[in-house]
């Protein structure tokens with residue numbers, strides 16, 4: 515720390531750290547950017563990292579995972595919030611008239627894979643977890659009843675009443691098939707709406723666009739639920755109104771139908787019968803209104819929050835697991851450890867290879883994206899990012915850091931190589947002081 519603070523280039527180092535806005539694991543790049551006059555070939559401007567502290571440029575890691583880098587995930591969260599909100603009330607290129615389009619917030623759940631400890635509330639009162647008056651013992655000798663009124667942070671929440679009865683195979687396969695189930699749901703929804711409008715499916719897009727933004731949320735038991743904003747637009751997206759027959763009621767009815775009928779089959783494999791997976795019976799469909807129960811801020815906040823979370827709440831790891839590793843060394847709780855072990859076991863079963871369960875064992879089988887939007891939902895994260903970069907670039911030009919060139923006539927040659935990431939322990943402490951961020955519990959990122 516003393517060496518860093520006394521270094522002659524400390525100010526430039528500190529400026530780099532400030533520019534990463536508290537990133538916990540900045541990416542190190544080595545390289546150069548050269549601007550040439552396209553006509554004469556004359557070198558107009560050169561930037562190289564050779565004169566930077568340690569000969570590198572540090573850039574934010576831009577992860578979405580709050581567990582890996584809270585600062586970068588916060589940027590992703592607020593971008594997601596802005597674009598979900600734009601799809602509900604307009605803005606960022608979406609007209610305000612979108613508020614009049616039929617829009618629902620739907621939650622598609624996973625089925626049960628065995629009784630787990632839960633916190634249940636009714637009218638503000640906490641109810642007993644699984645009170646069964648004459649519950650019988652399971653084949654493993656456990657009585658399948660729990661009369662505890664669990665507190666919200668009770669560590670047993672989400673854990674099975676009997677881990678030996680719990681259907682770990684089903685839980686992991688459901689997560690693996692959830693993206694396919696979602697796709698089939700979206701297809702079925704379009705088919706149902708076409709039927710309602712008396713149109714062949716192939717003509718639907720000339721009349722109606724189904725736009726959606728969805729996010730996956732892990733339940734504590736380790737399965738994913740999907741929350742989705744589903745909106746009906748005219749042809750081409752939110753700028754046109756949907757046809758008059760495409761009402762909120764018609765949408766709700768089609769969502770209910772599609773969620774009920776779709777399924778995904780896992781054929782019989784090595785000593786296991788075939789299994790048919792469907793969404794759970796719990797289906798929540800609510801209208802989004804500007805001043806009712808469920809406001810657009812609440813929905814945008816909800817989706818943005820889960821967009822930066824993965825399966826951490828289940829107690830799994832936030833990085834890939836080597837199938838040859840000894841799981842006991844990770845110090846996991848029994849339930850997530852069994853889910854991961856089941857992923858690793860099923861990964862070796864012939865016929866399931868395409869689910870790539872070993873690669874996604876740390877995600878308990880789910881390999882989809884946490885947060886996705888259909889193309890026409892609103893603006894994109896890329897456009898929001900580009901707008902921010904344009905702004906930063908204009909600032910650099912006005913403060914004289916970048917020369918102002920006519921872009922058409924300039925040849926830009928850049929060359930970058932990856933040179934590591936993270937901080938030494940000393941740098942981490944100084945960086946935390948500069949950016950006002952918390953020092954993570956694990957000291958020092960690897961270089």
Ligand SMILES: [Zn+2]
Nearest residue numbers: 537575583586
């Ligand atoms: Zn970061």
Ligand SMILES: [Zn+2]
Nearest residue numbers: 631632643660
């Ligand atoms: Zn319980």
Ligand SMILES: [Zn+2]
Nearest residue numbers: 652654676679
């Ligand atoms: Zn049992």
